[in-house]
Amino acid sequence: MKLIAITAVFLFLLSKSAFSVVSKATDECLVCHRTVSPGIVADWQKSRHAQTTPIEAPKKAALERCVSAADIPSGLRETAIGCAECHTMNPEKHRDSFDHNGYRVHTIVSPANCAVCHPVEKSQYEQNIMAEAYGNLHDNPLYGDLVRSVNGIQTFEKFATAIRPPDEDTNAESCFFCHGTKVEVTGRVTRQTEFGDMEFPTLSGWPNQGVGRLNPDGTMGSCASCHARHEFSIEMARKPYTCSECHKGPDVPAYKVYEVSKHGNIYSSMDKIWNFDSVPWVAGKDFTAPTCATCHVSLVATEEGEVVAERTHRMNDRLPCRIFGLIYAHPHPKSPNTTIIKNKAGLPLPTELTGEPVSDYVIGEREQTKRREAMQKVCLACHSAQWVTQQFARLEKTIQTTNEMTLTATKILTTAWETGAATGLPQGASIFDEAIEKMWVEHWLFFANSTRFASAMAGADYGVFANGRWYLSKNIQEMADWLKFKLNEMQGDSNK
């Protein structure tokens, strides 16, 4: 204990000299936390936050700035952005704030905290459908049932299965890991620490860094989903591994498709000579093929300083259609909050079960064109107009054919419901819990999906044998056979 105290004093002196721009409050954090959580302190020291001060930002040319605030509060201008700057900001707004060595500290740094220096990014992100990922899943009754059917515990008695709803821990480990949990203060706990007993709040839904996390200060999302603590490296956010945390599985195979694309190949082969730090990001010079961020988020420019694409954290700004997650591909929803959508059949879906988009809730032709053109400007930095036009025409065709193949699968399913081979909408039963229903889910959630991603990003493997058209074609046959075997079994039962 004595050794720790001596070390702490030594480190306090050391930190004062090594980090001259660190605020007094952050200095005090570092004294103990260099011992208590040495990994994140060392990690933070590598960050731009630790190495510069916000007052430097306005000195840069407009395109080179990472700080979008016109005006930084005076107390935050001349010191590094350290522990205290974020974790003690506006404590009254954070229900997770607690007294800690003379400070009101909160565990969960929210988008509202980041917005003090990065307000444009925060307000764009609020319009991003990802910000609403918690509610869009949790509060949509149909999708809520999908969650239950996947995460619930099934049992088997007398030749029949039953399902018990999932617990919150399981949901947090599963769907809501990426979608985000609801983090709430549930109480207080006293813990023994090397500095004596200390009291901390207890949190439910924690840990979580999902993109639509509901924070104790009422904000949605976590900037750390993509800008990993505590280095907050722009390099990392620009690399495809970041997106791959949530966009890799068979339901959203974006990263896998990228990996087998020409773009992904160039990235994997040549990335060590790329420049991932420069702002703006210069096509051809800093990078020779796009990553996820290039096409969907980053400020991209030419060597001559022309803007190819504006930075956006409303990540569907360059996306006319949503090609995954729903039964049919469809124009992007107008509102990031998709729980407001209802189709003619009364279902909370942006298309009918037959595939027609619900036009009131999805963007129109003009907005689609605007978004498509924003994306195509990125393509045109390296490709000819013909190349780009025909690539997008193929994607349109793929959207159409995969929607048709989904319609066929849906017909088999509705036939199963109509004949009683399965129970679903007509019976008021779950549409996700029987074998043929799960085959149907895979049809659109895995196979039609993968095929469209492969088309959009030119990663052909995923359009054919790796969860693509091969499986679409096979699944139709298997669904049709299942229906026949089931009807035969029902016949057998009625013959007894």
Add this chain to the structure above:
Amino acid sequence: MKLIAITAVFLFLLSKSAFSVVSKATDECLVCHRTVSPGIVADWQKSRHAQTTPIEAPKKAALERCVSAADIPSGLRETAIGCAECHTMNPEKHRDSFDHNGYRVHTIVSPANCAVCHPVEKSQYEQNIMAEAYGNLHDNPLYGDLVRSVNGIQTFEKFATAIRPPDEDTNAESCFFCHGTKVEVTGRVTRQTEFGDMEFPTLSGWPNQGVGRLNPDGTMGSCASCHARHEFSIEMARKPYTCSECHKGPDVPAYKVYEVSKHGNIYSSMDKIWNFDSVPWVAGKDFTAPTCATCHVSLVATEEGEVVAERTHRMNDRLPCRIFGLIYAHPHPKSPNTTIIKNKAGLPLPTELTGEPVSDYVIGEREQTKRREAMQKVCLACHSAQWVTQQFARLEKTIQTTNEMTLTATKILTTAWETGAATGLPQGASIFDEAIEKMWVEHWLFFANSTRFASAMAGADYGVFANGRWYLSKNIQEMADWLKFKLNEMQGDSNK
């Protein structure tokens, strides 16, 4: 527009100084294209093509040369290989040539263009089965039917499925993305550009960079499949990501198997200290484990300058057997054009349905031995004779056992045909469109395949639980059960 003109003049001057070795014609391309397609100009500037001139090539020691032409045409010797050198070469042979600012330009640079400096590589590649990948798929009636059954649109009416043939866009996105499309000039179009209206040819089957692409000048293949435009980096061609664009899916899992092999592990862990640029490529010094290129393509030498393996772009030169894509593994076909093959049953296959190779069309023992020994010389650079011999003996055994397991699956399928549980060869029907037929396809195209790749490249995961023997063993049981359920269903129907 004025700004663009000023910028163009400025860039023209700049380019004259910075690229003294650039030809006048390429200079003129760069003036506009630095603005119009800045990404590829910057990309090209990183290339060896931009930084040296062919006249330097003969000064190098024989093993160090990348240019295989004994004599370069005089106009191409003393300038960089830039836009004009490739895109305006022999315009009369390119049906896609068009008038463009005083030049006859063609979009699609073909192997014939590359062959001016790299003739050996082009003539080897023509003998490579990959050069014929378009026709070998498109013009083989059996495989054409596989394409239709995968890419076609299925419908469902009155408990039965039907199939509509796929459109060309879908085929181009799917099988022919890797195999290559047929690129043809379909007309002309006028586009608005920032330099005024311009006329361009329109192309079908475009974009495409498949290995067997049929080009408008009549040549086959695309060098850019592996040597990505416009950096044409040897580093990239030598890295496994390049091959993985087409050799990753469950049908050709070469890259996946490599990734889990010891070789792949050494590559992934240590590649940052390897030298991917040196020619010849020195075993142990430049790299400490092979990549795809090392074993199949590259000129490999020792530190003392002994040649371990000659460079070859006929990529089956070191491959005695073909272990994927067909129903059974078999000795490599003699001709790269496999559409000429017919087995005893009249099917366009290099083996009978029972597995015996069709000896007239496949290489004999002597050629197999020659190829095996060429490959083994690479292995022997690091491994003992015993290691290598026994490794190859295991592969032989794996070829034999996977062929036996495929024979068993084929027996179940032919039983289904004979009993009427499915319709296939005896009925003159498709052999790829029913559920049991698709199970059979997966048996050889995915599982037997993966098992053999795992054996050939020592990536055991893919020989067991990752699409290997586990699935071979499971699939037999599922095929046998499907047959029983189907026969029972037929019985049920006849009892009605």
Add this chain to the structure above:
Amino acid sequence: MKLIAITAVFLFLLSKSAFSVVSKATDECLVCHRTVSPGIVADWQKSRHAQTTPIEAPKKAALERCVSAADIPSGLRETAIGCAECHTMNPEKHRDSFDHNGYRVHTIVSPANCAVCHPVEKSQYEQNIMAEAYGNLHDNPLYGDLVRSVNGIQTFEKFATAIRPPDEDTNAESCFFCHGTKVEVTGRVTRQTEFGDMEFPTLSGWPNQGVGRLNPDGTMGSCASCHARHEFSIEMARKPYTCSECHKGPDVPAYKVYEVSKHGNIYSSMDKIWNFDSVPWVAGKDFTAPTCATCHVSLVATEEGEVVAERTHRMNDRLPCRIFGLIYAHPHPKSPNTTIIKNKAGLPLPTELTGEPVSDYVIGEREQTKRREAMQKVCLACHSAQWVTQQFARLEKTIQTTNEMTLTATKILTTAWETGAATGLPQGASIFDEAIEKMWVEHWLFFANSTRFASAMAGADYGVFANGRWYLSKNIQEMADWLKFKLNEMQGDSNK
């Protein structure tokens, strides 16, 4: 031949000057082997073994030492660790020793050889369950049957399948590739070499580098499984690709889960600025996220030199539970030799078929707590106590729910056995060879597994749609349907 002799003399002289610390015996090896196996010589030259001598080890601070021996035999202190040092050590103990140019050389360097300098690592590894991987699979009758059912050759006659036991080559390519083979001297062979005819021993089960390999000197394991010959790079052992060689497939998806975790993302994005060579490995400074080695093996310290985790080669030292490979997750077995385990039903399993652990053979609460705390110390270098506690609570919940879902699958299977729909334990038949049994195996070996790994390592994709809960939920429905279809088919048969 003359050229070779001259080259050899030249190289001999060269090697004498370039490698002044090389022993005379190694010098003699190098003279020929630089020509015969140039790749591994160049590879070895990059190694620490080639560049330093053991006498330097004691001069280092205790935490910085890689050599754990207090005393190195005098003959090995002052020269590099080269060919002869390992391959001629204690020849009498190696049944694979042979006379080779005046030396008794053995092919297979065993843990006993490495232990001369690294005794602590060897003795820890012997207690590691991986050291017994050969016997634990080969000598467990139940798992031996799983091997047979996967690797055996199936046939189909008269609507029934049969199985022929696998050959040794197939087993060596499959399960025992990772588990390790039994390497035995089977005879002698004379080979033509460029230095004339030479006699070598022939070896069965070779090549192999499995973790539980039985060596000709009676030792178990291969240090080269993770420390790849002949660079023996600590960087490589610390990178996740090494573990991925065996821990990637659906049965042990550790690497895949890591890849989609935040930790994996940080590693993939930032590894190029990490320091993989420093000993001890400093959290936050040398690396900013853990790799496999960080959590399971490495000596981890803080910048101030505090030890976060002691180095261990008994890799379950920080693992309270075994979450893969067996039917249910359970506390780790006490003994690395698991063939001694018997449950109440007499089966060689650490749990009953209903999931209860067999308490005599698995570690108790206290040992579990000790191991959990050792692991948590690593987490706490970067994360708060609450974060870590709740992360581990979720894993506990996931273990419980996946075990429950496995119990449900087991109930369906036992119902199939009881009704005669399948034959298994009650009939004294294999429990791995029928379709429903294979579905059951996938339930625990793939899906429950993946879900637990995803929970343990926070790679959520594998807990949901990538072989996780989605498949657990779907598999239950498919097993239940299979049972109904089968019973209906049996009914159909009895109606005939």
